[in-house]
Amino acid sequence: xxxxxxxxxxxxxxxxxxxxxxxxxxxxxxxxxxxxxxxxxxxxxxxxxxxxxxxxxxxxxxxxxxxxxxxxxxxxxxxxxxxxxxxxxxxxxxxxxxxxxxxxxxxxxxxxxxxxxxxxxxxxxxxxxxxxxxxxxxxxxxxxxxxxxxxxxxxxxx
Amino acid sequence: xxxxxxxxxxxxxxxxxxxxxxxxxxxxxxxxxxxxxxxxxxxxxxxxxxxxxxxxxxxxxxxxxxxxxxxxxxxxxxxxxxxxxxxxxxxxxxxxxxxxxxxxxxxxxxxxxxxxxxxxxxxxxxxxxxxxxxxxxxxxxxxxxxxxxxxxxxxxxxxxxxxxxxxxxxxxxxxxxxxxxxxxxxxxxxxxxxxxxxxxxxxxxxxxxxxxxxxxxxxxxxxxxxxxxxxxxxxxxxxxxxxxxxxxxxxxxxxxxxxxxxxxxxxxxxxxxxxxxxxxxxxxxxxxxxxxxxxxxxxxxxxxxxxxxxxxxxxxxxxxxxxxxxxxxxxxxxxxxxxxxxxxxxxxxxxxxxxxxxxxxxxxxxxxxxxxxxxxxxxxxxxxxxxxxxxxxxxxxxxxxxxxxxxxxxxxxxxxxxxxxxxxxxxxxxxxxxxxxxxxxxxxxxxxxxxxxxxxxxxxxxxxxxxxxxxxxxxxxxxxxxxxxxxxxxxxxxxxxxxxxxxxxxxxxxxxxxxxxxxxxxxxxxxxxxxxxxxxxxxxxxxxxxxxxxxxxxxxxxxxxxxxxxxxxxxxxxxxxxxxxxxxxxxxxxxxxxxxxxxxxxxxxxxxxxxxxxxxxxxxxxxxxxxxxxxxxxxxxxxxxxxxxxxxxxxxxxxxxxxxxxxxxxxxxxxxxxxxxxxxxxxxxxxxxxxxxxxxxxxxxxxxxxxxxxxxxxxxxxxxxxxxxxxxxxxxxxxxxxxxxxxxxxxxxxxxxxxxxxxxxxxxxxxxxxxxxxxxxxxxxxxxxxxxxxxxxxxxxxxxxxxxxxxxxxxx
Numbered sequence: 001x002x003x004x005x006x007x008x009x010x011x012x013x014x015x016x017x018x019x020x021x022x023x024x025x026x027x028x029x030x031x032x033x034x035x036x037x038x039x040x041x042x043x044x045x046x047x048x049x050x051x052x053x054x055x056x057x058x059x060x061x062x063x064x065x066x067x068x069x070x071x072x073x074x075x076x077x078x079x080x081x082x083x084x085x086x087x088x089x090x091x092x093x094x095x096x097x098x099x100x101x102x103x104x105x106x107x108x109x110x111x112x113x114x115x116x117x118x119x120x121x122x123x124x125x126x127x128x129x130x131x132x133x134x135x136x137x138x139x140x141x142x143x144x145x146x147x148x149x150x151x152x153x154x155x156x157x158x
Numbered sequence: 159x160x161x162x163x164x165x166x167x168x169x170x171x172x173x174x175x176x177x178x179x180x181x182x183x184x185x186x187x188x189x190x191x192x193x194x195x196x197x198x199x200x201x202x203x204x205x206x207x208x209x210x211x212x213x214x215x216x217x218x219x220x221x222x223x224x225x226x227x228x229x230x231x232x233x234x235x236x237x238x239x240x241x242x243x244x245x246x247x248x249x250x251x252x253x254x255x256x257x258x259x260x261x262x263x264x265x266x267x268x269x270x271x272x273x274x275x276x277x278x279x280x281x282x283x284x285x286x287x288x289x290x291x292x293x294x295x296x297x298x299x300x301x302x303x304x305x306x307x308x309x310x311x312x313x314x315x316x317x318x319x320x321x322x323x324x325x326x327x328x329x330x331x332x333x334x335x336x337x338x339x340x341x342x343x344x345x346x347x348x349x350x351x352x353x354x355x356x357x358x359x360x361x362x363x364x365x366x367x368x369x370x371x372x373x374x375x376x377x378x379x380x381x382x383x384x385x386x387x388x389x390x391x392x393x394x395x396x397x398x399x400x401x402x403x404x405x406x407x408x409x410x411x412x413x414x415x416x417x418x419x420x421x422x423x424x425x426x427x428x429x430x431x432x433x434x435x436x437x438x439x440x441x442x443x444x445x446x447x448x449x450x451x452x453x454x455x456x457x458x459x460x461x462x463x464x465x466x467x468x469x470x471x472x473x474x475x476x477x478x479x480x481x482x483x484x485x486x487x488x489x490x491x492x493x494x495x496x497x498x499x500x501x502x503x504x505x506x507x508x509x510x511x512x513x514x515x516x517x518x519x520x521x522x523x524x525x526x527x528x529x530x531x532x533x534x535x536x537x538x539x540x541x542x543x544x545x546x547x548x549x550x551x552x553x554x555x556x557x558x559x560x561x562x563x564x565x566x567x568x569x570x571x572x573x574x575x576x577x578x579x580x581x582x583x584x585x586x587x588x589x590x591x592x593x594x595x596x597x598x599x600x601x602x603x604x605x606x607x608x609x610x611x612x613x614x615x616x617x618x619x620x621x622x623x624x625x626x627x628x629x630x631x632x633x634x635x636x637x638x639x640x641x642x643x644x645x646x647x648x649x650x651x652x653x654x655x656x657x658x659x660x661x662x663x664x665x666x667x668x669x670x671x672x673x674x675x676x677x678x679x680x681x682x683x684x685x686x687x688x689x690x691x692x693x694x695x696x697x698x699x700x701x702x703x704x705x706x707x708x709x710x711x712x713x714x715x716x717x718x719x720x721x722x723x724x725x726x727x728x729x730x731x732x733x734x735x736x737x738x739x740x741x742x743x744x745x746x747x748x749x750x751x752x753x754x755x756x757x758x759x760x761x762x763x764x765x766x767x768x769x770x771x772x773x774x775x776x777x778x779x780x781x782x783x784x785x786x787x788x789x790x791x792x793x794x795x796x797x798x799x800x801x802x803x804x805x806x807x808x809x810x811x812x813x814x815x816x817x818x819x820x821x822x823x824x825x826x827x828x829x830x831x832x833x834x835x836x837x838x839x840x841x842x843x844x845x846x847x848x849x850x851x852x853x854x855x856x857x858x859x860x861x862x863x864x865x866x867x868x869x870x871x872x873x874x875x876x877x878x879x880x881x882x883x884x885x886x887x888x889x890x891x892x893x894x895x896x897x898x899x900x901x902x903x904x905x906x907x908x909x910x911x912x913x914x915x916x917x918x919x920x921x922x923x924x925x926x927x928x929x930x931x932x933x934x935x936x937x938x939x940x941x942x943x944x945x946x947x948x949x950x951x952x953x954x955x956x957x958x959x960x961x962x963x964x965x966x967x968x969x970x
Contacts, residue, residue, distance in 0.1 A: 102191030
């Protein structure tokens with residue numbers, strides 16, 4: 001069974017008829033063609049690579065149906081840079097070598113962008129706790145912490 | 159601790175302004191990966207692409223009585239359903255020579271889909287191809303399989319017993335592989351060696367005899383496996399595969415599918431979401447994807463689910479070591495005897511066959527210690543588990559745990575500090591060949607080791623530890639080391655995997671003075687696009703941003719055996735360097751000719767800051783001028799010199815090379831709960847000349863955390879029927895950021911004399927020393943209870959139980 005939905009992703013409205021069972025992550029990847037949002041676990045929300053923001057709140061898009069996002073605003077990693085300028089998090093991740101394979105990175109960026117809005121000056125322990133829903137297999141996390149601290153500092157000064 | 163502090167003792171002095179090697183150049187890969195523009199396998203699609211989904215066994219060991227696909231075939235969107243019985247007549251099966259080691263072993267015959275019986279929970283039995291992936295999943299679910307369950311065998315020791323259920327009927331027993339690694343080639347030589355070792359054990363001042371067991375765990379990457387195959391009657395097969403060895407896959411696919419090899423192109427996507435060895439085998443699933451694309455005449459893609467991944471691959475370690483270590487009263491180790499047992503699972507896996515990991519683990523067991531007298535024997539069993547597949551610290555992780563834990567036990571018996579026993583037995587004279595025949599090329603192990611004990615503050619710690627104990631706090635320190643492969647020379651890889659070990663690179667200079675580098679291997683996060691650009695930039699004296707590195711496409715890159723064994727920094731980087739140097743010589747010869755510098759030799763020219771400089775007379779031309787002249791204006795060339803600037807080099811070191819890593823950790827254990835906290839983790843590296851310190855630091859930190867996660871958190875669990883209980887990340891738990899400490903990386907190495915730039919590859923073996931370092935630290939902390947960690951995983955509940963046991967004994 002299908003349902004008509006209107007989902008805004010990074011400010012662009014996608015009007016589609018989708019099966020009720022379609023996951024939001026599949027809508028983002030397959031219907032909108034935005035493949036920066038990834039799938040890394042068995043849709044149990046554990047790996048965090050599918051993290052996007054829905055109305056400003058970080059959510060796991062593999063644990064939502066597309067129809068649940070009807071009428072909502074979704075933000076994905078593709079929308080993080082604005083006017084051709086990278087977000088301070090994206091810049092800091094490059095400076096600190098906070099990614100290796102990069103598969104987990106979009107989810108971490110979308111989770112952390114929201115986290116820093118709520119907690120602009122986090123301690124290292126707070127940053128580590130904020131990342132428990134995002135597994136990184138490559139870096140050992142230290143460089144990610146460094147990058148988030150740098151970005152937080154720049155965002156506070158901005 | 160900041161990044162700059164953690165690299166305080168780098169090996170090379172700060173680079174001059176024109177040096178690109180040694181600089182923490184920001185990665186070229188990151189822009190696309192941080193903006194969502196990376197193109198991983200699941201992001202690549204083709205017009206008209208269909209989706210393949212497997213139906214997998216629900217039994218660990220059972221005869222297949224019947225596979226009913228009739229319902230599935232009628233489901234909406236279904237294009238094809240295929241079973242093993244049908245497939246058997248359409249393609250060739252394993253083993254195929256290009257993916258079989260040149261080692262005597264029992265190599266089972268198998269096809270991508272099971273034929274008449276299944277041998278592990280998760281083995282593919284049938285597959286559906288449908289227009290839509292949801293439809294393919296629906297149809298795969300309604301395939302009905304009638305099983306006749308057989309007795310399962312899960313314990314490798316029981317599997318080796320007479321009368322055990324046989325995993326493969328074609329073989330008389332479950333002993334897949336057995337080898338004596340020491341003493342010589344003949345039985346007589348080996349027997350004589352065994353006797354010598356026995357005599358040394360008999361006459362030793364102390365002997366430690368202990369069983370160590372490391373559980374099944376591995377380094378599952380965040381991106382699962384996958385394949386996208388396209389078929390064209392005249393062009394042949396184009397296959398995108400998540401793989402570390404596209405060139406080997408190309409040959410193997412051509413063989414198995416009976417396609418002329420020139421009609422097979424394999425592309426490893428330039429973005430792969432982690433590899434760690436898991437993507438190195440030639441797996442069965444992509445073969446079927448390619449076959450179905452050819453059969454249906456339309457593109458077919460399979461993207462592995464996490465459940466499939468955890469059930470079928472990423473399972474490594476899983477070894478038992480019964481080890482004896484004999485030593486003199488001064489701590490000198492005189493002999494080591496090890497009886498190792500590996501669990502290969504069903505062994506059905508191209509290239510590695512489930513046993514190459516324990517094979518290499520046994521060969522690497524002596525590690526960086528001077529142990530001329532060893533008696534090391536390995537047996538590997540078939541069981542009803544999925545085939546062991548590689549994970550970095552390939553096979554060595556359990557072996558490193560066993561020996562480096564045993565050394566602490568020796569120290570305990572002698573009343574010495576384990577650090578002193580370790581230092582006493584480190585190899586001091588290199589090159590060195592181990593009792594198992596592994597060649598260590600160069601290095602200064604004591605320098606690297608002393609840097610570690612100094613950095614971690616061993617002397618001060620012992621005082622702090624004594625003080626803490628008086629306060630009822632249990633803190634401990636643990637060390638371990640790893641002499642790891644830095645690339646695998648043909649001398650080793652040809653006999654081991656039937657594949658060449660050389661590193662290969664093509665360097666193509668553009669008329670506009672920019673450079674393309676082609677690498678036949680296939681990275682997955684290691685930063686080759688940056689590191690190899692730094693190498694070429696260093697050679698040509700141009701900016702790394704003027705260099706683009708292309709990887710993984712068999713149609714444009716030179717042959718390479720794959721991204722394996724830490725070979726990029728040693729073998730591939732050296733191939734790039736050599737190709738650049740040949741081109742520099744050519745440029746110099748032409749420039750000398752043009753300027754009529756009759757006595758000039760290539761050594762008189764320097765490539766720096768975008769210029770080619772004749773040092774004799776300070777005559778300069780820009781690099782662009784020269785490349786444009788040679789490629790676009792091939793007039794009046796010196797005699798015997800042809801046009802163009804395009805060079806392929808194959809680098810092979812005469813002897814295998816290593817990198818060396820020492821690990822130290824400080825842990826506090828809560829004796830009431832068994833919980834423990836890693837307070838400090840420090841490594842000291844000899845990576846030769848470091849190409850990019852930030853990338854190297856990331857490699858080490860990531861590998862150490864993988865080792866910590868393997869040691870403490872991750873474990874593949876099978877129940878008594880062989881049902882896999884850990885096929886998702888809720889149950890197969892990987893360490894999160896909140897679970898792990900900072901990892902401090904320091905360097906105290908020496909440039910490698912066998913590579914053009916002194917570089918060594920590192921990365922593959924780095925998790926190896928972690929379990930022993932952790933086990934040694936926890937045991938050190940709990941010496942008041944006499945506790946020794948011998949089994950992994952290292953979990954609080956087990957430690958708590960050991961403390962309770964020890965307390966009972968003391969009370970009694």
